[in-house]
Amino acid sequence: MSNRTVVVAGAGQAGSQAAASLRDEGFQGRIVLVGAERHAPYQRPPLSKGYLTGKVPPERLALRPPSFYDDINVELRLGTPVTSIDVDARSVGLGNGERLEYHDLVLALGARNRGLPIDGADLDGVLTLRSLADAEEVRRRLPAASSVVVIGGGFIGLEIAATAVGLGIATTVFEVAEQLMARVLSPGTASFLVEAHRRRGMRIDLGTSAATITGTHGQVRAVWTSDGRSVPADLVLVGIGAVPNTEVAAEAGLLVDNGIVTDPHLRTSDPHVWAIGDCASFPCAYADGRQMRLESVQNAVAQARAVAAALAGRAEYFRAVPWFWSDQADLKIQIAGLPTGRDTVIMYGEAEQERFSAFCFAGDRLLGVESVNRPADHLAARRLLELGIPLRPVDLTRPGFDLRALASGRSAAVAPAS
Amino acid sequence: MPKVTFIRPNGETTVVDGADGTSIMQTAVSAGITEVVAECGGTLACATCHVYVHDGPIDALPEASGDEEEMLDFTACPREPTSRLSCQLPLSPQTDGLVVRVPPEQY
Ligand SMILES: Cc1cc2nc3c(=O)[nH]c(=O)nc-3n(C[C@H](O)[C@H](O)[C@H](O)COP(=O)(O)OP(=O)(O)OC[C@H]3O[C@@H](n4cnc5c(N)ncnc54)[C@H](O)[C@@H]3O)c2cc1C
Numbered sequence: 001m002s003n004r005t006v007v008v009a010g011a012g013q014a015g016s017q018a019a020a021s022l023r024d025e026g027f028q029g030r031i032v033l034v035g036a037e038r039h040a041p042y043q044r045p046p047l048s049k050g051y052l053t054g055k056v057p058p059e060r061l062a063l064r065p066p067s068f069y070d071d072i073n074v075e076l077r078l079g080t081p082v083t084s085i086d087v088d089a090r091s092v093g094l095g096n097g098e099r100l101e102y103h104d105l106v107l108a109l110g111a112r113n114r115g116l117p118i119d120g121a122d123l124d125g126v127l128t129l130r131s132l133a134d135a136e137e138v139r140r141r142l143p144a145a146s147s148v149v150v151i152g153g154g155f156i157g158l159e160i161a162a163t164a165v166g167l168g169i170a171t172t173v174f175e176v177a178e179q180l181m182a183r184v185l186s187p188g189t190a191s192f193l194v195e196a197h198r199r200r201g202m203r204i205d206l207g208t209s210a211a212t213i214t215g216t217h218g219q220v221r222a223v224w225t226s227d228g229r230s231v232p233a234d235l236v237l238v239g240i241g242a243v244p245n246t247e248v249a250a251e252a253g254l255l256v257d258n259g260i261v262t263d264p265h266l267r268t269s270d271p272h273v274w275a276i277g278d279c280a281s282f283p284c285a286y287a288d289g290r291q292m293r294l295e296s297v298q299n300a301v302a303q304a305r306a307v308a309a310a311l312a313g314r315a316e317y318f319r320a321v322p323w324f325w326s327d328q329a330d331l332k333i334q335i336a337g338l339p340t341g342r343d344t345v346i347m348y349g350e351a352e353q354e355r356f357s358a359f360c361f362a363g364d365r366l367l368g369v370e371s372v373n374r375p376a377d378h379l380a381a382r383r384l385l386e387l388g389i390p391l392r393p394v395d396l397t398r399p400g401f402d403l404r405a406l407a408s409g410r411s412a413a414v415a416p417a418s
Numbered sequence: 419m420p421k422v423t424f425i426r427p428n429g430e431t432t433v434v435d436g437a438d439g440t441s442i443m444q445t446a447v448s449a450g451i452t453e454v455v456a457e458c459g460g461t462l463a464c465a466t467c468h469v470y471v472h473d474g475p476i477d478a479l480p481e482a483s484g485d486e487e488e489m490l491d492f493t494a495c496p497r498e499p500t501s502r503l504s505c506q507l508p509l510s511p512q513t514d515g516l517v518v519r520v521p522p523e524q525y
C-alpha cells in the first residue's frame with residue numbers, strides 16, 4: 001500500500017487525528033492534509049473557555065507540535081480549501097489551483113456556526129465563535145465590554161457567558177426554548193444548570209427570543225426580545241448551533257442529509273470517500289443505528305481512528321461510546337452515551353454540593369449519564385456502556401451501591417433480579 | 419528548565435526540557451509524545467493522560483485530588499501504585515529529573 005495516496009480534507013481535530021492514526025496504523029503511502037484555515041490543527045474547546053481569559057495561551061492550542069507533520073511525513077496544505085471533488089477521476093481541486101489525485105479521500109470539514117437572521121446581526125460587536133480567528137476577536141473585545149448578551153443557551157454560549165460572568169461583566173443569555181439544551185439534557189440537569197449559573201450572577205431568560213439588535217454608528221447597543229424588552233449590550237455572542245460543511249460533497253454528488261451520509265464504516269455513498277467528525281452523519285450504534293451527527297472531540301478523534309484502521313485493512317463497525325464535556329465556570333459537565341429517549345432519570349450524588357450524576361434509562365436499559373463535577377462517575381458510566389455491564393434504576397437506589405466498584409470490575413455484577 | 423524523561427511504550431526514552439508551571443501532559447504533547455493522548459486537553463475529564471511516575475523527585479509532585487484518585491480506576495492500562503494523570507502534574511524546579519513511564523494504551 002506504499003504507493004497509495006490519502007487526501008484528508010479539513011485540518012481540524014478529526015483531520016489531524018486521521019493523518020496521525022494512518023501512520024500509527026503503518027500506512028506508508030502519501031498523506032496530504034488540506035486545511036482552509038491558515039493555522040496548523042488546533043483545539044477548539046479552550047476557545048470558549050481558558051483562551052478567553054488568558055489561562056490557555058495561544059501556543060498551547062496546537063494539537064501537535066509544529067514539527068510533527070514533517071516528522072511523520074504528512075504534507076500540510078494550509079490556508080487553502082478543497083473546492084471540488086471529482087469522484088470518478090478520484091481527484092480534488094484546491095483553492096490555490098492545485099489538483100491532487102487520491103486513492104482514498106477523508107472528508108473532515110467540520111461545521112460552521114448558524115447565522116442569526118434578524119435585523120442588526122451585522123452590527124459591529126455582534127460576534128460568533130468557532131475558529132481561532134473568531135476567538136481572537138472575542139478575546140480582544142471582552143475585557144472592554146460592560147454588558148454582554150449571548151443569544152442561544154447551548155454549551156458554547158453558556159461557556160462564553162460563564163467566562164464573561166467570571167470577568168465581572170453583566171451577562172444575559174437568551175434561550176428561545178423553555179429548557180436549556182432540551183434536545184440533549186434531561187430536565188433536572190438543565191434546570192440545575194440554570195440555577196447554578198444564576199447563583200453565580202448570570203441572567204438567563206428562557207422562552208425568550210432575540211428579535212432585533214440595535215446600535216448607533218454601526219456599533220451594537222442593545223438586543224430587543226420578541227416580547228418587547230431590551231437589554232443593553234456592547235458585545236453580543238450568537239451561539240445558536242452549527243451547520244455541517246457539506247457543500248463540496250453535495251456538489252460532487254455524494255449523499256448529504258444533515259451531514260455527509262456514511263455507512264457504519266464511515267464510508268460515504270462513494271466507496272473511496274469517507275466522512276468523519278462534525279460534518280459526518282453516521283448510523284449511531286448507541287441510538288439503535290439512527291443516522292446522526294455528533295459535535296464533540298471524542299467523536300472526531302474516534303471516527304478518525306476508525307477510518308485510519310479501515311484504510312489499513314482493519315475495518316470494523318464504528319461503535320465508540322459517545323462522550324462530551326463542557327466546562328462552565330467551576331462546573332464540569334460531562335455526558336456519556338446518548339441520554340435522549342429516556343423515561344427514567346435517577347440522581348446519584350449531591351446536587352446541593354453541585355456534584356452529582358443523572359442516570360438516564362429507557363426501562364431497565366441505561367442510555368447515558370450526565371455528570372456535574374463527578375468525572376469518575378462519568379468514566380464509570382462510559383465503562384458500563386462500553387462493556388454492556390447491566391445497571392437498572394433499582395440498583396442505583398440500593399443502599400451501599402458502589403458505582404466505581406461495579407464499573408471497574410471490583411465488585412460482582414449487579415445482583416440478579418429477584 | 420525542569421527535565422522530564424519519558425519512557426515510551428517501545429522502550430525508547432525521550433528527555434524533554436519542560437517549563438515551570440506547565441504540566442507533564444503539556445510537556446509530552448508539545449514534544450510529540452503522542453502516547454500521552456490527553457483527549458480533554460488537561461481538564462480532568464478523560465483519563466487518557468495516564469503515566470506511571472517511575473523515578474526521580476516523586477515527592478515534589480502534588481498529591482492526587484479526590485477526583486483524580488477515583489478516575490485512576492478507569493485508565494486503559496492497569497492502575498499501579500505509581501499511576502497518575504499527567505495533566506495534574508505541574509513541573510517546577512523541584513521536579514527536575516523526573517522519570518515517567520508511558521503506558522501503551524490510553525483508550
Ligand atoms: C468554541 C468551541 C468549543 C468547543 N468545546 C468543546 C468541548 O468542550 N468538548 C467537546 O467535546 N467538544 C467541544 N467542541 C466541539 C469540537 O471542537 C468539535 O466537535 C471538533 O473540533 C470537530 O472536529 P472536526 O475535525 O470535525 O471539525 P473542526 O475541528 O472544526 O475542523 C474542520 C476544519 O475543516 C476546515 N474546512 C472546512 N471546509 C473545508 C474545505 N472545503 N477544505 C479544507 N478545509 C475545510 C475548517 O476550516 C476547519 O479547520 C467545541 C467547539 C467549539 C467551536
Ligand code: FES
Pocket residue numbers: 443455456457458459460461462463464465466467503504505506
Ligand atoms: S488530559 Fe484529560 S484527564 Fe488529563
